[in-house]
Amino acid sequence: MAEERRYLPLQSTRSLGRTIQRYYLFTRYQHLWGRPLKRPLAWITSGAPVEILRALGIHPVYPENYGAICGSRRVAPELCRVAEAAGYSQDLCSYARAGIGAILRPDLAPMGGLPRPDLLVACNNICGTVLKWYEVLARRFDIPLFIIDTPFVGGELEPHAVSYVQDQLRELIAGLERPTGRRLELTKLQRRLDLSNEAVRLWGEIRGLCRTRPSPLNTPDLFIHMAPIVVLRGTAQAVAHYRRLYDEVRERVRTGQAAVPGERFRLLWDNIAIWYQLFRFYHQFSEHGACFVTDTYTGGWAAELAPGDPLESLARTYTAIFLNRSVAFRVRQMVDLIHDYEVDGFVMHANRSCKPYSLVQEEIRHRVMNETGVPGLMVEADMADSRVYAAEQVRNRVQVFLEALEVRG
């Protein structure tokens, strides 16, 4: 694996490893500390308003992050096969299938699987799949399922949609107060929102530093370092990590260090990572001096919570995330990134597992190319299930794309 990585490694990655290891250790032994302290364990979707859970002392665990771990450790296909044998089609989301496989066969799963949850929180702002996936989990574990329905935003976010989400957040709070035996204190919620915002601000600034030429980071760095903004959102640990990372990246900028030595092409990535190919895939680019200076996926966690009433702020922010927005919004987002980061080309991962991300990509590619004149490549794969990855086909397409960039100069 080390040989596959041909770009400058970050010192912060070591401390990141320790931070995430601590989080999963804490999670693994939650049954020892959680019950006496009345701190239940919740499985939660990556786009759910976790600040409410944290303010109530609930320990959040992210099956999607676990799916990415299964993907990067290359055990997802085996776990997916277990789920498929139980009736779940191979066409369904590979994070979900790997997660279900890990429940059915913990002996095959990293860390022996995730610990059994006490409750589930699903927010459909990222896809409709999470609703079905969490229904399966609720049946399996026979535990409460809280759903936050965030209406799709076709144009502007309408007041009646914000009000609807706020109503649901109030019900979520009431529902979570029961198992914890605590009342939600607004000061605690505000503290969590402030911590979220601080981490988000730092994450945004770190991403912003990649506007520099040469870029101090390559997108695989962002994929690795996004873990705390997801699983430790609303905590001091996340803030501490991003302060360390920010300092290191800023130092790279000051000294002119490039993530990809001899940076020649600046690229944009669209969609979730191909976790099982994280270094091998990007190596095809970095060996030609092509650096992914920005992406749409990790930017999904760079939206700050608006000031004002906390519930309204949460409702607005979590409803308006980019995967819950129109094609026009996503085109504008990519065009802006291309201009801001002086991008020479973009690569879209047509991800078999993620329909909301992937089904509109060809349209977005077409419109973005028309508007910017920047070429875009589509690569077909899956985020976790390597069985659908055709390495040779991908290599050929990447090669042709890089040659086209060479010709453009």
Added chain:
Amino acid sequence: MTVTGTSPLATLREIAAAGATAWPRLFPGSRPFGYFCSYWPEELVLSLGWEPLRLLPAAATVVPARLPAQSCFPAQACLAAAEAKEYDFLAGVGFAHTCDTSQCLAGIWPHRNALAFVGPVTLTAPGAIAYCTAELDHLWHRLARLAGAQPDERELRRAIVLLNRIRSLAGRLDEMRGGLPSPLVAAVLRAGQLMPRAVYAAELEAAWPELAAMADPDHGRFPLLISGSLVESDGLYTALEELGARVVADDTCTGYRHFAGLVDELAEPLAGLAGRLAARIPCPCRHAHLEARPDYLLELARRRGARGAVLVTRKYCDPHTWDAVAVSEKLRLAGIPVLVLEMETVDPGGSERTRLQAFLECLSDYD
């Protein structure tokens, strides 16, 4: 109407077979407004002088490049038809937020007047009815702007009464389905989504004596429940009848589920529409409570005496594919054998027919 069958029933079957794109030929002079999902509020369209027309996939000859391979056939076929300008006769197209694919299809739809209705997904959520009512109002005003008309409550009430009449007739037909050939019932219900609604109501009422005369409760066929999303042609129903089965319970999106539930005519109209949407038999894209769908399907199967169930999942249709596992388990535990039949289109090919045949043979042995 330019179609004139030998009887009202023949007329309805002819319209069902012709499909959505035959509208300009069959109903010249009327103004159709296309829609995809049965959660689309047809009443709003009717109240503004348009006719709602359900867009069902025809056999696609071209795969549109703008959708990747992991898109379901209905999305691909409808987009191909739109790109081929086969829907240019429509005043507009309405999308109700249902699955991820339909949401994406709305985003790339080539027609200029594409409107979205984003109803609540969690039907029992606090504020869901109020939100749905506000969203309906928002949609009604956008539709009115498009129509160059003013929203008119009296027209909306008239539309509600008409559609309630149709839903009541569809409900009666659904109750009779055990005695009628399955492809016939499927076609008659589908016609109700493909023709002017007042004409449909009149034709269906006129067809009633013929339907009543045909009904034969002692058909001697194997009683089945069928559940799935769109079933846009009669092929599957025909195959089941040929194999000796009878669909006595139907939970398809183009079948009875499309018509189920009445709008409260005494309520404020938009609140009445929202109330119906919330109380409808849930489709897999909605959440009422965890066991709402499995419980409903088990109850339906028992009420209609179904002794087996075919769950039709379209390739790449996530919501139905997810639900198939829980629904199968619930039915099997209750002693109702289940076949999960994955299909690309709904006209069974050799392999699907073989699976159906094997399933039915097993059921006969099981009996």
